[in-house]
Amino acid sequence: MGENKIILGDNEIKLGESEIKLVSNEIVSDDEINVTNSEDSFEASLDTEAKLFVLLDSYYKITLTSYNSMAATGSGSRHCFICNTEVEPDVFKQHIDHHDHKNNMQKYKFLDKYKNNLIRQSRLTYHCAICNVIVYRSDLPAHLECNPHKQLMKQNSAITKKQRKNQMKAGLALYKVETQNEVIYKKMKEKQIIFHLRAIITD
Numbered sequence: 082m083g084e085n086k087i088i089l090g091d092n093e094i095k096l097g098e099s100e101i102k103l104v105s106n107e108i109v110s111d112d113e114i115n116v117t118n119s120e121d122s123f124e125a126s127l128d129t130e131a132k133l134f135v136l137l138d139s140y141y142k143i144t145l146t147s148y149n150s151m152a153a154t155g156s157g158s159r160h161c162f163i164c165n166t167e168v169e170p171d172v173f174k175q176h177i178d179h180h181d182h183k184n185n186m187q188k189y190k191f192l193d194k195y196k197n198n199l200i201r202q203s204r205l206t207y208h209c210a211i212c213n214v215i216v217y218r219s220d221l222p223a224h225l226e227c228n229p230h231k232q233l234m235k236q237n238s239a240i241t242k243k244q245r246k247n248q249m250k251a252g253l254a255l256y257k258v259e260t261q262n263e264v265i266y267k268k269m270k271e272k273q274i275i276f277h278l279r280a281i282i283t284d
């Protein structure tokens with residue numbers, strides 16, 4: 082942290098001028114957190130779709146797993162985008178609480194450029210925390226314009242202040258977060274991946 086230039090082989094990374102601060106992820110809630118002694122039962126019952134609010138310029142309601150950039154793999158496990166590792170369901174909570182993951186949460190903050198879309202970056206891939214999906218840089222503009230993403234953004238903006246207050250009273254946490262600059266990898270080539278958008282079953 083604090084360095085503005087990182088050299089990775091030939092690829093120069095520009096972090097801009099803004100200093101990266103280590104003060105995000107502060108949980109703000111008027112409600113006291115109930116501490117339970119039954120650690121085991123809590124871990125077993127971690128609700129991966131539990132919601133929370135993120136505050137940037139505006140408020141965004143997303144899931145706990147999405148906030149932690151843990152995208153579904155389709156097999157029940159999650160791919161943690163910021164740690165670049167696969168996480169099994171029985172250790173979701175341990176993973177979220179692990180200091181390596183917490184460090185990565187500081188390292189991969191939402192990008193200032195896309196701050197109203199909750200986008201994190203890891204080299205040439207990006208994670209959208211609104212949708213909890215991972216996309217390549219070249220696909221990011223299309224993703225931000227796609228209907229599922231826009232629908233979720235619309236639903237978010239439809240939440241009234243009163244509704245949000247009530248939901249926070251009912252236990253939803255509010256995470257005040259900071260942003261960081263996008264890193265431009267000038268010399269790195271993106272892999273060409275062909276996405277099949279529709280299954281072909283007639284052949």
Ligand SMILES: [Zn+2]
Pocket residue numbers: 161162163164165176181182185
């Ligand atoms: Zn992680």
Ligand SMILES: [Zn+2]
Pocket residue numbers: 209210211212213224225230
């Ligand atoms: Zn999205």
